[in-house]
Amino acid sequence: MMRRSTQINSAFRPALLPVFMAACCISSAFASNRLEDLNANNAIRLMSPGTNLGNTMEAIPKETSWGNPAPTEAYFKGVRAAGFRSIRIPIAWTQYADANNGIGPVWMAHVTDVVRMALGAHLYVMINVHWDGGWIQPTYAKQKAVTLKLRRFWSQIAKNFEDFDSHLLFAGTNEIGVEGVYGPPTPENAEVQNGFNQTFVDTVRSSGGRNTTRMLVVQGYNTDIDAAVKVNTKMPTDSVANRLMMEVHFYSPYNFTLNDKSDVWQWGKSATDPKATDTWGNEDYVDGQFAKMKANFVDTGVPVMLGEYSAGMKARFPGMDRYRKLWDEYVTRSAYSHGMIPMLWDTGGIIDRVTGQPKDPDLVSRLVHAVKSADAKSR
Numbered sequence: 001m002m003r004r005s006t007q008i009n010s011a012f013r014p015a016l017l018p019v020f021m022a023a024c025c026i027s028s029a030f031a032s033n034r035l036e037d038l039n040a041n042n043a044i045r046l047m048s049p050g051t052n053l054g055n056t057m058e059a060i061p062k063e064t065s066w067g068n069p070a071p072t073e074a075y076f077k078g079v080r081a082a083g084f085r086s087i088r089i090p091i092a093w094t095q096y097a098d099a100n101n102g103i104g105p106v107w108m109a110h111v112t113d114v115v116r117m118a119l120g121a122h123l124y125v126m127i128n129v130h131w132d133g134g135w136i137q138p139t140y141a142k143q144k145a146v147t148l149k150l151r152r153f154w155s156q157i158a159k160n161f162e163d164f165d166s167h168l169l170f171a172g173t174n175e176i177g178v179e180g181v182y183g184p185p186t187p188e189n190a191e192v193q194n195g196f197n198q199t200f201v202d203t204v205r206s207s208g209g210r211n212t213t214r215m216l217v218v219q220g221y222n223t224d225i226d227a228a229v230k231v232n233t234k235m236p237t238d239s240v241a242n243r244l245m246m247e248v249h250f251y252s253p254y255n256f257t258l259n260d261k262s263d264v265w266q267w268g269k270s271a272t273d274p275k276a277t278d279t280w281g282n283e284d285y286v287d288g289q290f291a292k293m294k295a296n297f298v299d300t301g302v303p304v305m306l307g308e309y310s311a312g313m314k315a316r317f318p319g320m321d322r323y324r325k326l327w328d329e330y331v332t333r334s335a336y337s338h339g340m341i342p343m344l345w346d347t348g349g350i351i352d353r354v355t356g357q358p359k360d361p362d363l364v365s366r367l368v369h370a371v372k373s374a375d376a377k378s379r
Contacts, residue, residue: 037165037166038124038166038167038169038215039166039215039242039243040215040242040243040244040245040301040302040303041242043215043245043303043341044303044336044339044340044341045375046085046086046124047085047086047124047305047341047343048085048086048336048341048342048371048375049083049084049085049086049332049336049342049343049344049367049368049370049371050084050085050086050087050088050124050341050342050343050344051079051084051086051087051088051343051344051345051346051350051351052087052088052089052090052307052308052343052344052345052346053071053087053088053089053090053346054090054345054346054347054348055067055068055347055348056068056070056071056089056090056353057071057089057090057091057092057111057114058090058091058092058130058131058132059092060092060095060133061095062095066347067348068347068348068353069353069354071114071117071118071353072117072353072354072356073117073120073121074354074355074356075351075352075353075354075355075356076117076118076120076121076123076356077121077356078351078352078355078356078357078358079121079123079351079356080121080122080123081356082350082351082358082364082368083364083365083367083368084123084368085123085124086123086124086125086126086341086343087118087123087124087125087126087343088126088128088171088307088308088343089114089115089118089125089126089127089128090128090130090131090174091111091127091128091129091130092130092131092132092133093107093129093132093153093157094132094133094135095133096108097153100152101149101152101153102152102156103153103156103157108156108157108160111127111160112160112161115127115161115164115168119164119167119168123167124167124168124169125167125168125169126168126169126170126171126217126305126307127157127168127169127170127171128170128171128172128173128174128217129150129153129154129157129171129172129173129174130174131174131175134179135149136150136173136174136176136196137178137179138176138177138178138185138188138189138190138192138193138196138221139178139188139189139192140188140192142192143192143195146196147195147196147199150172150173150196150199150200150203151199151203154170154172154199154200154203154204154207155203155207157170158170158203158204158207158211159207159209161211162207162208162209162210162211163209163210164210165210166210166213166214166215168214169214169215169216169217169245170200170204170211170214170216170217171216171217171218171219171247171305171307172196172197172199172200172201172216172217172218172219173196173197173200173219174219174223175219175222175223175249176193176196176219176221176222176223177189177193177221177222177224182222184226184227184230185221185222185227185230185231189221190221190230190231190232193219193221193231194231194232194234194236197218197219197232197236198236198237200216200218200236201216201218201236201237201238201244202236204216205238205239205240212239212240213240213243214243215243215244215245216238216243216244216245217244217245217246217247217305217307218232218235218236218244218245218246218247219232219246219247219248220232220246220247220248223247223248223249223307223308224248224249225248225250225289225290225292225293226289226292228246228248228293228296228297229292229293229296232246233296233297233300235302242301244302245302245303245304245305246293246297246302246303246304246305247304247305247306247307248293248304248305248306248307249306249307249308249309249345250286250289250306250308250309250331250335251308251309251310252280252281252285252286252289253267253278253280253281253285255278256278256281256311256323256327257310257311257312257327258312260312260314263275263276263317264276264277264278265314265317265319265320265323266319266320266323267281267282267311267323267324267326267327268282268283268323268326268327268330269282269283270323270326271323276317283330283334286330286331286334287334287338290334290335290337290338290340291338293338293339293340294338294339294340298338298339298340299339303339303341304339304340304341305340305341305343306331306335306340306341306342306343307343308343308344308345309328309331309332309335309342309343309344309345310328310344310345310346311323311324311327311328312324325362325363325366328344328363328366328367329363329366329367329370330370332344332366332367332370332371333370333371333373333374336370336371336374336375337374337377337378342367342371344367350363350364351364
């Protein structure tokens with residue numbers, strides 16, 4: 001997403017034992033696979049569950065502007081110890097680039113150090129060109145300038161990381177749609193956005209080194225499931241087979257997950273107050289949306305990353321904590337059951353960014369066990 005300021009977790013800190021028990025009890029399928037190369041067939045098993053380093057390296061005008069400290073080694077180790085297997089690192093680049101879009105060496109070195117810390121914690125790592133001020137607009141008027149800038153950025157990023165192995169993934173963009181327009185894409189929007197995906201793939205592949213076979217992640221239009229199914233099922237042309245992944249995000253129903261002005265604070269079949277519950281977006285809807293991704297991508301051999309999902313907490317409704325966790329847990333389990341890699345959006349409320357200690361051990365345990373149980377059921 002762009003900036004998400006709402007913390008998605010409660011601030012209490014119960015005993016940490018349940019988290020570490022959850023991590024230790026993962027089945028052999030989820031034992032350490034840090035030496036295993038990533039491919040289309042094993043990505044979901046090796047990367048699930050995942051989380052995000054949100055509101056940090058994509059922050060504008062600088063890394064700490066949105067309230068989080070610079071990433072620490074302790075944080076990444078804590079993420080892995082809690083049971084997460086992968087991390088998505090959203091990144092801004094423009095504010096660190098010169099007039100010719102040359103990325104500054106200090107920022108590139110810092111990004112490299114952060115990636116090394118995450119890899120050193122035995123996490124699969126994905127970096128991207130995130131919102132970055134909103135310059136990636138899928139219109140004919142902007143197409144040429146955006147394509148040139150996107151190619152310039154990815155040629156530098158790819159060259160910098162050309163010797164890193166398959167534990168590092170690249171994602172071309174983020175939620176690409178016309179600013180302020182949230183309806184279905186026009187043919188123009190779809191054509192241009194698909195073109196950005198192709199530019200990203202071509203640029204990385206031509207950079208050499210291990211980038212010739214690296215797993216690359218392309219995005220559905222606005223990372224919306226219905227739009228992806230409508231306009232993105234034809235994946236970019238690639239020089240190597242089975243090395244592309246599709247990314248979508250999920251925040252439905254909006255009034256429950258993101259709209260802090262809404263009085264909707266209950267969700268799902270266990271909701272007790274119709275006035276506090278939205279009229280759509282419950283369990284059947286979640287399963288139906290993810291089934292679309294399975295049928296149109298996973299079943300055709302294209303791995304899918306659910307790169308962001310979360311339900312924010314509305315402090316004026318303390319009882320929401322139960323439903324928020326139910327939503328996070330259900331989405332995680334359903335995503336994995338439908339062949340998708342679930343990567344929870346977190347802005348600092350799950351794992352302490354300095355110490356690496358869990359801030360919501362109950363939620364972490366639920367997410368880890370959701371993947372474990374879904375995996376066991378599929379066997």
